Amino acid sequence: MTPAQLKQQRQEMARLYATPPGWGRLAAVNHSVIGLRFIVLSLVFFIIGGLLSMLIRAQLAIPGNQFLDHAAYNQIFTMHGTVMMFLFAIPLIEGLALYFIPKFLGARDLCFPRLSAFGFWCYLFGGSILLVAMFAGVAPDSGWFMYTPLSSGQYSPGINSDVWLIGITFVEVSAIAFAIELVATVLKVRSGGMSLNRMPLWGWYILITALMMVVGFPPLILGSVLLEIERAFSWPFFDAALGGDPLLWQHLFWLFGHPEVYIIFLPAAAAVSMMIPTFARRPIVGYHWIVAAIIATGFISFGLWVHHMFTVGIPHLALLFFSAASMFVAIPTAIQFFAWLATLWQGKPVPSLPMLYLFGFLFIFVCGGLTGVMLALVPFNWQAHDTYFVVAHLHYVLIGGFVFPLLAAAHYWLPLMSGKAASESMGKWAFWLIFIGFNATFLHMHLTGLVGMPRRIYTYPEGLGWEWLNLASSIGGFILTIGFAAFFLDLIVRLRAGGDSPRNPWAAGTLEWSLDHPPAPYNFTALPELTSREPLWDQDDVDDQIRKGEGYLPDTRRGWQETLGVHPVTGKPDQILILPGPSYLPLITAALLGVFFVGFLFGLYWLSALGAIAALGAALRWAWCNGLTRDFDDQDAGRGLSLPLAPQVHDAPGWWGMVVGLVVNGTFYITLLFGYLYLWAVAPAWPPEQFVESGRLAAVLAGLASLACSGGFHLAVRSNAAGHSPLPGLGLALLTGLVASLALAWQIAHDVASPTSHAYAAVTSFLLGYLAVHAFLSAVMAGFAALRWRHGYVSARRSLDLRVPRLWAAYTAAVTLVGLGLVQGLPSLLGSGG
Amino acid sequence: MALLVILTASACQGPVSALDPAGQGAADIAWITWVMIAGTLFFMALMTGLWLHAVYRRSDRPLKLSNTTVLVGGGLVLPLVVITLLLVYGIRSGHSMLPIGAPDxxxxxxxxxxxxxxxxxxxxxxxxxxxxxxxxxxxxxxxxxxxxxxxxxxxxxxxxxxxxxxxxxxxxxxxxxxxxxxxxxxxxxxxxxxxxxxxxxxxxxxxxxxxxxxxxxxxxxxx
Structure with missing residues (x-):
């Protein structure tokens, strides 16, 4: 292309990918815009959480302080934990990943841009519920861990606990959306030649993090849903007097809660793994070791949740398993540290401001990791659990392992993100204030715990030897706050008045530094073919490929926003994705979902029902926008390659999205079965007065109907592939889906005792209700697919509209058979003996 | 330094201090606490020293040890040995605190x-x-x-x-x-x-x- 053509091409692309001005900003879907919104909002919450911690430190500075009463203090410490974990840390890593992943992997956007926009609105609305409640003085006050029965209706009758359960569940919708988005994107949407083996480590870290969210968040969501139902309708899932068990909540919470720590740590470690090679001037040592360590962390982190429950009376032998797992998780972390050290040793390290912050990370996080090993030792835990030792430990882990790497990352990537040059002096001042302030707050806090100060007390008497320890922590806390203020001030000054940064100021090797500073909304003018992990160090042609349009997909035919889809392992291009443009649908869907949640919050269940139906309608309208109404031949993708369009390919991103979504759903279901069996085996006040002993006929009917529904979709896919109408198959699926959901609803009404009578009836009703909703949605999808076919979105080559719901129906059939087998089979197997 | 030790020692006293034990379990735990604190300080010094040396060393000579030695030695063997020792101690010590045998x-x-x-x-x-x-x-x-x-x-x-x-x-x-x-x-x-x-x-x-x-x-x- 000539320079003039290139210039015109870039202008055309900028126009295509632009976010509309004015109110149109509400329709934004571009990943850079959405990523930045996540980042900015999470920083706002960080400041709010930080101010809350200042109130805590002010109250605890002296014994017997009258500054706050217990009602205020309990809300403040609950909100501090909740805000920092759910509204700051998780959304910040989401924002960074949304912003950076396409830039690291060589893509123009994520594969579902509207889904991440939807996620942002859910985050904003859910977070707002909590904030509004706080300013109204009815913030949650049962601790960020919400242990039952303190958080249940009897002991927390106010709206406070509902605010937590509903607000946080709303925010978790965005975490699930993020997880699905990122798994599908990292696996499918990269530049040509970026095999898994050439993927920057950040990609690996985010892939594993997203997979951990896929498995880690459903237990929390299930727990929150069950607890909210218990509070709203008196279904006694956690009530020991009626066959429930408060410990079930603790299992569900920590089944999420511990992996959560690694969900936060891994993306920060990802930033470290990207920065260290740049400053060591050499590729990372032990790339494959690190990948193995990330995967090992992912697995082990799901085997140690019970170390939060060493004092609840679980048999000692069982504790040892979790004690060992909690210590062994240190090994993959140690591997990463020694890989970073070896990289620095083998290279020629350049001291710099980000490296200074990384030193802070090393010092503080190593301390937090080691005190974590201490806490994993069962007898020590019996003393230290729920004391200020744990408060100190967790701040060393989270501020050391999460905040410090991201402060380094902010200085490192700001020239890329803003186009402004880095400055040194103010950043150094901020570092020392934060570093000294942090240690002055938390180092001796270990001792505060060991000399007996328990957590979550709003005041303490004189004479226990805690006075100067607390005063020192409060003073340190204010130094820490000044340090953060200096950091933010430095950033603002730089963004407003900083000089322009040269391109790639750190001379890094990874792809993102080839972009404009700041990057154009489409990132890459053309997508490069990659042959190295550090293309900017090893590939002379990469700049020409990107900037001179010599790479893939350099043009804007038909006004399509295109990016490459690749084979997940080899990175060989196998399809062209057409990205959607700006849309108000994500906002509308999230707002309608908000109606559902707010209705529930105020007990207006009719409003909730309306909101849910409207949100489903909006989601279907949204799904209608995708796809093509005619078949296309393979399209020129540049570099002599012709590729099919995604809607005509077997494993299009939409198909991957449904697969990952079903893994989320399946984890939710398995956790539910765990709860069902756990209550049966462990809870006091069993067996119930009556088991499900009737309704075999309805159960058999529901099972057969769900199988037939799945078969109907199968039939539709096969006749469509053969060029025939899919309507008979879809008709069968529609009909049998409805039959199955009605049979299941009938069972709940006729064969299960009142769900308020006993946890058994409650959990059985919930299980059958889950199955009924799934069968009903299968029927809706069948009707939707038939409409899509009528309007020409489906052909023998464009079968995604049939194959995606087929996955759902098959999943539904499987969970229905397992669920009904348990409900009908277990009572006769175990019940009479119990 | 001496002042710091005295300050710390006096800070550990108190009617609700786990480091001023007056019972069998508390004494066992206080002892292992001090051992683990010493271990934590040692490993923090080690890791900090290695980092500072790696970043601020004068010579440009790369490390003589091979990368695999560093990763296996530091990442696998070192934590494995420490953790195993700690676990063995923890199991014995925890077991001795269980309510086994008739109480008085x-x-x-x-x-x-x-x-x-x-x-x-x-x-x-x-x-x-x-x-x-x-x-x-x-x-x-x-x-x-x-x-x-x-x-x-x-x-x-x-x-x-x-x-x-x-x-x-x-x-x-x-x-x-x-x-x-x-x-x-x-x-x-x-x-x-x-x-x-x-x-x-x-x-x-x-x-x-x-x-x-x-x-x-x-x-x-x-x-």
Whole structure:
């Protein structure tokens, strides 16, 4: 292309990918815009959480302080934990990943841009519920861990606990959306030649993090849903007097809660793994070791949740398993540290401001990791659990392992993100204030715990030897706050008045530094073919490929926003994705979902029902926008390659999205079965007065109907592939889906005792209700697919509209058979003996 | 430095300090605490030193050790050895604190929002209930059977040993063996609502004969 053509091409692309001005900003879907919104909002919450911690430190500075009463203090410490974990840390890593992943992997956007926009609105609305409640003085006050029965209706009758359960569940919708988005994107949407083996480590870290969210968040969501139902309708899932068990909540919470720590740590470690090679001037040592360590962390982190429950009376032998797992998780972390050290040793390290912050990370996080090993030792835990030792430990882990790497990352990537040059002096001042302030707050806090100060007390008497320890922590806390203020001030000054940064100021090797500073909304003018992990160090042609349009997909035919889809392992291009443009649908869907949640919050269940139906309608309208109404031949993708369009390919991103979504759903279901069996085996006040002993006929009917529904979709896919109408198959699926959901609803009404009578009836009703909703949605999808076919979105080559719901129906059939087998089979197997 | 040591040592004293033990379990745990703190300081110094050396070293010579040696040695062998030693110790030490073998004294503990009830009884059918006040005999194995009337609480006397939660629908048992007579403090360690901060109780450890005398009098006076 000539320079003039290139210039015109870039202008055309900028126009295509632009976010509309004015109110149109509400329709934004571009990943850079959405990523930045996540980042900015999470920083706002960080400041709010930080101010809350200042109130805590002010109250605890002296014994017997009258500054706050217990009602205020309990809300403040609950909100501090909740805000920092759910509204700051998780959304910040989401924002960074949304912003950076396409830039690291060589893509123009994520594969579902509207889904991440939807996620942002859910985050904003859910977070707002909590904030509004706080300013109204009815913030949650049962601790960020919400242990039952303190958080249940009897002991927390106010709206406070509902605010937590509903607000946080709303925010978790965005975490699930993020997880699905990122798994599908990292696996499918990269530049040509970026095999898994050439993927920057950040990609690996985010892939594993997203997979951990896929498995880690459903237990929390299930727990929150069950607890909210218990509070709203008196279904006694956690009530020991009626066959429930408060410990079930603790299992569900920590089944999420511990992996959560690694969900936060891994993306920060990802930033470290990207920065260290740049400053060591050499590729990372032990790339494959690190990948193995990330995967090992992912697995082990799901085997140690019970170390939060060493004092609840679980048999000692069982504790040892979790004690060992909690210590062994240190090994993959140690591997990463020694890989970073070896990289620095083998290279020629350049001291710099980000490296200074990384030193802070090393010092503080190593301390937090080691005190974590201490806490994993069962007898020590019996003393230290729920004391200020744990408060100190967790701040060393989270501020050391999460905040410090991201402060380094902010200085490192700001020239890329803003186009402004880095400055040194103010950043150094901020570092020392934060570093000294942090240690002055938390180092001796270990001792505060060991000399007996328990957590979550709003005041303490004189004479226990805690006075100067607390005063020192409060003073340190204010130094820490000044340090953060200096950091933010430095950033603002730089963004407003900083000089322009040269391109790639750190001379890094990874792809993102080839972009404009700041990057154009489409990132890459053309997508490069990659042959190295550090293309900017090893590939002379990469700049020409990107900037001179010599790479893939350099043009804007038909006004399509295109990016490459690749084979997940080899990175060989196998399809062209057409990205959607700006849309108000994500906002509308999230707002309608908000109606559902707010209705529930105020007990207006009719409003909730309306909101849910409207949100489903909006989601279907949204799904209608995708796809093509005619078949296309393979399209020129540049570099002599012709590729099919995604809607005509077997494993299009939409198909991957449904697969990952079903893994989320399946984890939710398995956790539910765990709860069902756990209550049966462990809870006091069993067996119930009556088991499900009737309704075999309805159960058999529901099972057969769900199988037939799945078969109907199968039939539709096969006749469509053969060029025939899919309507008979879809008709069968529609009909049998409805039959199955009605049979299941009938069972709940006729064969299960009142769900308020006993946890058994409650959990059985919930299980059958889950199955009924799934069968009903299968029927809706069948009707939707038939409409899509009528309007020409489906052909023998464009079968995604049939194959995606087929996955759902098959999943539904499987969970229905397992669920009904348990409900009908277990009572006769175990019940009479119990 | 000496001042710091003295300051730290005096800071560890106190009626509710886990580092000023007056019971078998607490003494064991305090000992392993100091060992682990020493280990933590050693590894922090090691890692910090390695990092500073790697970043600020003068010479440009790369490391003589191979990368695999560093990764296997530092990332696998070192933590594996330390963790295994720690686990073996932890298993033995934790086991010795379990309520195994007959106790010399049993006390029923019931937690309420926001106070404690302690119930003593003997084989003659006499019984006695105290609120927020606990008397214990020196050197005897005491089993606490811990229950709650409402939400979750946690029974904790730091000077004597570890804590144990009070969970609705369950009775948990905690064994403590006091080894020093005197006045100590206990408190609720699980957040239990509005007045959690005020849910503490007084503990007096008596010589065995003093304890028996106190108990007999208390049974007599009990309504």
């Amino acid at each position: 004294l049993e006390i029923r503990v019931t937690a309420y929002q926001w106070f404690w009830e302690f119930e003593y009884s003997d084989d003659q059918g006499r019984s006695l209930t105290l609120v927020d006040e606990l008397h214990l005999p020196l050197g005897q194995r005491i089993d606490f059977h811990i229950d709650t009337a409402d939400v979750i609480h946690s029974f904790w006397i730091p000077a004597l040993g570890g804590k144990m939660d009070a969970i609705p629908g369950r009775t948990n048992t905690l064994r403590l063996v006091p080894t020093r007579a005197g006045q100590f403090g206990g408190q609720c360690a699980e957040f239990c609502g509005a007045r959690h901060a005020h849910m503490h109780f007084a503990v007096t450890v008596h010589e065995p004969e003093d304890f028996q005398r106190w108990l007999d009098t208390a049974f007599e006076d009990a309504p």
